[in-house]
Amino acid sequence: MKWTVMTLVKRASEILSERGIPSPRLDAELLMCCLLGWDNRVKIYTAYDRPLSAEEVEAYRQLIKRRVKGEPVAYITGEKEFFGFRFKVTPAVLIPRPETELLVEKSVELLKSMSKETLKIVDVGTGSGCIIISIAKLLKKDAEFFATDISRKALDVAVENAELHGCKVRFLKADLLEGVEGKFSAVVSNPPYIAYSDRRVESSVKMFEPSVALYAGKKGTEVIERLAFQSFDKLEPEGFLAVEFGEGQSEKVRDIFERAGFSTIKIFKDLSGKDRIIVGFKKE
Template sequence: MKLVKRASEILSERGIPSPRLDAELLMCHLLGWDNRVKIYTDYDRPLSEDEVEVYRQLIKRRVKGEPVAYITGEKEFFGFRFKVSPAVLIPRPETEILVEKSVELLEVMSREKLRIVDVGTGSGCVIVSIAKLLKKDAEFFGTDISQNALAVATKNAEIHGCNVTFLKADLLEGLEGPFSAIVSNPPYIAYSDSRIEENVKKFEPLVALYGGERGTEVIERLAIQAFNKLEKDGFLAVECGDGQSEAVRSIFKKVGFKDIEVVKDLSGKERVVVGFKKE
């Protein structure tokens, strides 16, 4: 489609990182297509004047830096499609490592019924993905400090047919343990970190991004709470930022976790830290 080509040129001129992909995704969103291949198989599909105008508005929003996921209202994660809004962090591929490792550990746990909680659930992508992938009897919970985020997570659980109990809470406060596993992609960016893209700070919820002066303060609070709410041999798994794994490992060790493991993401960065309660 000529309009997609022109849109990608405009996005490129404005410095948008993936101009062609974004132009195609927005066209698919406009036309209700699930697959970008249709842009090439149905390239001669005529657009009405109204459709052209709506597409122009979508491109204008992207030019201003608004993420495609917020414009379309959805994002793929672990092969599943999730609803998103500015109330939640956009799911990222590196967080799939947290899901993958958690499911791997949960599958070998010998329990009649597992109890799993996702702290700072946001869109619910982590706990819903675990619920869909885990082949064992389990209860699933998700907590978040934001009621608007919980509304998005609840919708995603309904869409994917998962029975998850979502609760408004600051980390694990007010939750009754014990849990078999506690997982989290918590806020872990330090206030002073200058590597964060301006558009991320502009559009995504800051409460889900910043973890304190060092970036690990929220993880520290979570580790203490989690240790007290885990059953024997249960585990805590958290995502952390590039260069933070040693600090997080130290926090886990100080709190009392054993058999601490660090898992790398596909780019080789130490992304997830896991610790077990052995007493």
């Protein structure tokens, strides 16, 4: 049989569907684009009848086999879109997720409203660097950007992404904010917030994504608690801490922020209506 782009995509999506893979058609199309070096899935429909060589068919089959085993598409293709920007990802970093875009959106809104001439922002547990880089590209104000991570491999990915997007970010290897000098206008973070016993974690996430970026301890809020107390000391007056947290944790994280000394605490819901982002301000 002579395979074309569309006939092979259709067959691959059928296979993925049969194996219970979520969004089988989308995954099949993304992997085809990866194979052929196409930037946009529209090309699949404009070049649907392009014939594929035996080598291309075999290479695509290998990509589909990896997806069938549960490996995330982002790790197979080596990239993921976040806030409209494309980022390199590897198994050393958490895959950027749509709900985290709310953290960027709210942080940028608050930073734009600040009256300070020069801002200093630090992203804690930066991973791929998608949060701080997106903020840097969207802020349009005079600012210094910093990011920390405990993983050197993750920092290497973040550095590469910053260079790719032409953003000047100072990356620091640190456990949260330990040993980080200076004061900041804002601390932002998508920290680990999953409890060790949480059974809601998808098997592919447990198998492939870095556990250090996922799990926080027995309660799930241990890292957020450490970060809140560290951040309060590191923030300038009127500065804020913005953190993503997990489902069912809103009361716990609010209590943590209050105990750490934050005031005017606000919680924002994601597009699915779940409490997702908490922001606390340090009074002058």
